[in-house]
Amino acid sequence: MEPIGSIGEGKNVLVRSIGEAAAQVRGRRLQLRLSQDQLAQRAGVSRKWVYEFEAGKPHAELGHLVRVLDALDLQLDVSPRSASSESAQGAVDLDTILERHRDG
Amino acid sequence: MEPIGSIGEGKNVLVRSIGEAAAQVRGRRLQLRLSQDQLAQRAGVSRKWVYEFEAGKPHAELGHLVRVLDALDLQLDVSPRSASSESAQGAVDLDTILERHRDG
DNA sequence: CATGATTGACACCGAACGGTGTCACCAGCA
DNA sequence: TGCTGGTGACACCGTTCGGTGTCAATCATG
Numbered sequence: 001m002e003p004i005g006s007i008g009e010g011k012n013v014l015v016r017s018i019g020e021a022a023a024q025v026r027g028r029r030l031q032l033r034l035s036q037d038q039l040a041q042r043a044g045v046s047r048k049w050v051y052e053f054e055a056g057k058p059h060a061e062l063g064h065l066v067r068v069l070d071a072l073d074l075q076l077d078v079s080p081r082s083a084s085s086e087s088a089q090g091a092v093d094l095d096t097i098l099e100r101h102r103d104g
Numbered sequence: 105m106e107p108i109g110s111i112g113e114g115k116n117v118l119v120r121s122i123g124e125a126a127a128q129v130r131g132r133r134l135q136l137r138l139s140q141d142q143l144a145q146r147a148g149v150s151r152k153w154v155y156e157f158e159a160g161k162p163h164a165e166l167g168h169l170v171r172v173l174d175a176l177d178l179q180l181d182v183s184p185r186s187a188s189s190e191s192a193q194g195a196v197d198l199d200t201i202l203e204r205h206r207d208g
Numbered sequence: 209c210a211t212g213a214t215t216g217a218c219a220c221c222g223a224a225c226g227g228t229g230t231c232a233c234c235a236g237c238a
Numbered sequence: 239t240g241c242t243g244g245t246g247a248c249a250c251c252g253t254t255c256g257g258t259g260t261c262a263a264t265c266a267t268g
Contacts, residue, residue, distance in 0.1 A: 012116065012183040018167055024182045035244055046227050051246070059225070060166045063122055069182065077181040078128045078173065079116040139214060150257050155216070163255070165225090
């Protein structure tokens, strides 16, 4: 519901694209006053990775991101997009969603 | 097997490791009664990727995951570790980090 | 039984990632 | 002024990811 904003407030931030995740990483890193190098060492990745990820490189290894987020005291969540009407036969509802998706 | 709570409940699911994300993907896919092939086409990735990711391959491209989650009507969130959990542990750790690097 | 769909699995291979190292640029400070 | 730390940006290179193609096993269905 909330738009993208600074993370330190205790809110979840939706990651629609890599760029947004990158922004989150960078923001948090600066917030923590960590250098790219420090973050990289903390997360066990190379500074190049941090630099390139923050720069918005579209391809990045998920495992690295998880570790970096961990080093930043952030976490990754997976959540349903249209969560709500989910009953015993959730498949039906989801099927509808899918159909809609299909027709575009 | 179903180690992780299925997602269809409308709750966010923390992704601590790739395996958990994989489980989420697989669970949701089955929930939607999509074949690996269908999901792959929907997400614009290869069936191999879906298969391998679900199989728990540790390395995966973030962009692909995002697209696959999208195709599954799931989303990815980044949230502070101490967001939902009330544990002061994270805060303390963060404080320590901050202090160390501010004065350092 | 025969047919089709689904899935796990493998080989092949080009492309890209990611690490290491290195450079220049810039801000801050003694 | 010179020095240091942080950063963006390269080259080089081994690794391996991801797509295509293919195969057999499994299961449901006609």
